[in-house]
Amino acid sequence: MTVIVLSGPIGAGKSSLTTILSKYLGTKPFYESVDNNPVLPLFYKDPKKYAFLLQIFFLNTRFHSIKAALTDDNNVLDRSIYEDSLFFHMNADIGRATKEEIATYDELLDSMMKELKHMPKKNPDLLVHIDVSYDTMIHRIQKRGREFEQLDYDPTLEDYYKRLLSYYEPWYENYDYSPKIKIDGDKLDFMASEKDRQEVLDTIVAKLKEMDKLPEDWVPSHN
Numbered sequence: 001m002t003v004i005v006l007s008g009p010i011g012a013g014k015s016s017l018t019t020i021l022s023k024y025l026g027t028k029p030f031y032e033s034v035d036n037n038p039v040l041p042l043f044y045k046d047p048k049k050y051a052f053l054l055q056i057f058f059l060n061t062r063f064h065s066i067k068a069a070l071t072d073d074n075n076v077l078d079r080s081i082y083e084d085s086l087f088f089h090m091n092a093d094i095g096r097a098t099k100e101e102i103a104t105y106d107e108l109l110d111s112m113m114k115e116l117k118h119m120p121k122k123n124p125d126l127l128v129h130i131d132v133s134y135d136t137m138i139h140r141i142q143k144r145g146r147e148f149e150q151l152d153y154d155p156t157l158e159d160y161y162k163r164l165l166s167y168y169e170p171w172y173e174n175y176d177y178s179p180k181i182k183i184d185g186d187k188l189d190f191m192a193s194e195k196d197r198q199e200v201l202d203t204i205v206a207k208l209k210e211m212d213k214l215p216e217d218w219v220p221s222h223n
């Protein structure tokens with residue numbers, strides 16, 4: 001069983017790469033609840049009111065998908081649970097959670113992480129992080145077009161996104177739950193360029209082989 005998790009800021013390309021990678025490896029993709037998430041639009045409308053609720057919503061759905069993924073065969077997940085705390089604490093740092101909510105959230109996350117330790121597989125096998133600059137991030141958010149994520153919906157989102165990026169750098173450096181690799185999302189356009197896509201897939205496959213998670217003579221199931 002091999003479990004790969006993607007990480008990276010909003011619009012970095014995690015869901016897109018999850019689709020590409022899971023097809024290439026012949027495995028099952030697991031996606032974060034976005035379009036069927038009733039709290040996300042509420043959060044963007046009134047972040048202070050809904051930050052805690054949104055975080056509980058994400059934690060709950062993420063927990064279910066991780067449990068399914070860790071008991072199933074090979075899988076690719078489009079966001080890691082380790083980023084949930086980053087999002088929550090960044091929002092808390094800008095006054096969007098009370099100290100009681102912070103304590104409750106941290107205790108709940110801790111209990112969930114302890115629960116995951118009893119699963120057949122405790123941690124993912126590999127983290128694939130997509131690194132993007134602010135300009136790339138904004139360009140992708142615009143391209144995808146979710147109304148509530150746009151700067152003209154709420155101009156304070158510029159600060160929010162810049163802050164998010166600044167939290168990601170130390171987060172990735174400190175991540176040590178599994179081996180990790182970083183993809184340069186500014187340089188590699190794995191959506192439009194076949195060559196770039198293959199370069200990203202080759203990098204991931206080489207890492208999996210190096211870790212003995214794929215046989216040396218492995219060939220892609222789909223291309």
Ligand SMILES: Nc1ncnc2c1ncn2[C@@H]1O[C@H](COP(=O)(O)OP(=O)(O)OP(=O)(O)O)[C@@H](O)[C@H]1O
Nearest residue numbers: 010011012013014015016140143144188189190191
């Ligand atoms: N490497 C890339 N090159 C060009 N366009 C990309 C790339 N990756 C993603 N995109 C485009 O950027 C948009 C956002 O991608 P995607 O939804 O995969 O991001 P995400 O990281 O899953 O976002 P979120 O955190 O919001 O779920 C989509 O329109 C996608 O087609």
Ligand SMILES: Nc1nc(=O)c2ncn([C@H]3C[C@H](O)[C@@H](CO)O3)c2[nH]1
Nearest residue numbers: 010034054055058083084087088149
């Ligand atoms: N506040 C907050 N906490 C999270 O844990 C979290 N995870 C994802 N998101 C938001 C970002 C994108 O808009 C959208 C898709 O990733 O959902 C989050 N927002």
